[in-house]
Amino acid sequence: MPSHPDSSVGYDTDLIVIGGGPAGCAAARMAASVGMRSVVIEPDRLCRNLYRISALNNALGGYTSGLELADAMTAELKAMELCRLELGRRVTELRAADDRVTVTLDDGRRLVAPYAVVATGVGPLQPGDVPWIVAPEGLFLPPLWQAAADDAEGRTLLVLGGDRPIGTFLRAHPATETRLLVVYPEADVYKVEEVRDDPRVTLLPVEHLTLRPGHRTTVAAEAMSADGTRRNLSADAAYLSIGNVPTAPPGDLLRGSDGYCPPTDQHPRVIVAGDLRSVRYQRIMTALGSGAEAALQAYYAARKLHMRE
Template structure:
């Protein structure tokens, strides 16, 4: 039987911390990889102004991202396909095929899918009513200049609010954080910050105010209605998985549990579930995914 020919040893879809870690680990054991990323490497990590939970002494996202990107670009066994995205992923008994937006098809014995998550919008939250088509930026993407001397309405109580406050300790801002009861446990870390006003709501209706301002009507748990006025609105309501089309098994929540996938498709990073969305877990799962492919390729050699 002739040995099956592939374009590379490992296809990696997604250039965040998990995908980059997979490529680095693959190279360390002699595997060639192609990493496909529609934007730049570690694009979201560059937008995180403060870190307090990663090893290596890194205190900001850009600092850590710069280190990861420099190391990956010097990794000779990894070929980067930046500015490209995967339109479909197909897994067979003997190979995985990724089709790019250019029409190019790449084959490998295994693929690591680490496309991560993207921010939910107001239309995705049942407790928010907003103008049709409204798209807002997550709070963690806001700069200090966006907040200085202003009142920001924050929709949701997700953890990036604490990251924003730690990153801008001297910024003179007021955050009006409107959140549902389900987010109550998330706001404990920001409850004592004097710049934060917490608004526990049953429902919030968002509308445009005069000029650049935004206005909203908040209905509390007791049914009392309250008018809210702010200079701008930002999101902190969580994320949704962004997986490519094709042979990926998704759960009811849209995430892709690793144990439910085709044996040749390995899911890593935030795409696995909402429970462990941290930089350190992404790095670890990406490295583990590459080793999984390395050992599996030797236990089950693909032949044709």
């Protein structure tokens, strides 16, 4: 078992965990189970995105909402003696060397450990990030999974993109009277299959979508189909479901052409976990598993180094 932080080599803890979502929390929990101390750095609250997921259908333990699972995970981490929480703090730089990882926080402090788990996840793409949407400069819209029942009841919502959160939203609010105008590029038709038969959904495959300034309480847009047909759209509000972009901290992380951070490409002392790894495995269950595996990877590596020394 690795020793506790050793001031003689300048370590502040056994493991630094960057990100307090499901993967980061699982990493800290697994680290504690094998006697490793950890510091979890999270700019918001633990499991902040999980709290906004109204319905779960792929989590063990009988949890049916993100709030229930997030509450359980947060309570467990806060009660762990081997885990120190740095909430409300951002990582401004991550540096990896032969014998350590150094993390700089936004308040100027530096933390040093033998290994770091990076589990910062992803954030929503905005209209200006995709080529098929023309939008006013600087426009930022919320993702659909942040919408509550009151945001949708009796209203028409323009949903940009056909990604999986649409199905999650509909399952979470089965009795909500709403109309979703789902606008998506024709190449993404496979993404909307699970919501195609819901009577609250109108599917609009497009070549381009132009968002126009509307009234203070409405959204206006012009959709152009592949055959050149144009259609004016009006809605009470607009939400995003066009995918995510990685939110990795600056420093010694290697990114692929898609912006994600493949685990096998990283420095041996930097372990990537959760949604930051790839767009293919963005699920709560895979995030939990990869976070736990990342902590074990650090544990076994540290033990091997200690035995060799």
